[in-house]
Amino acid sequence: xxxxxxxRLAKAISRLKDRDxxxxxxxxxxxxxxxxxxxRFHMEPKQAEMAYYYVLRKLRKEMNGNDRF
Numbered sequence: 001x002x003x004x005x006x007x008r009l010a011k012a013i014s015r016l017k018d019r020d021x022x023x024x025x026x027x028x029x030x031x032x033x034x035x036x037x038x039x040r041f042h043m044e045p046k047q048a049e050m051a052y053y054y055v056l057r058k059l060r061k062e063m064n065g066n067d068r069f
Contacts, residue, residue, distance in 0.1 A: 005063075012062035020055045027052050 013021060019041070026032045026040060037048035 008063060009059070012059050015062065016055065016058065020051075020058065023048070023051050024055050024059075 013024070016024070023037065023041065026037055032040065034045040034049040034052070037043075037052065038045040041048060041051070043051070
């Protein structure tokens, strides 16, 4: 990833809602399973999985130039 993409990613992450950012970081950096994410965020594992992939879709849209979530 080049510097420009890294900067765009950082900006996109900063625009996420706090909860979405927490889910992303807990999964990626904390390496939590979906069951662990579910426990932490008071949801079922499948809901945690869906929430995580929803956050990823939001980031992809942002990175592809769509500024709206």
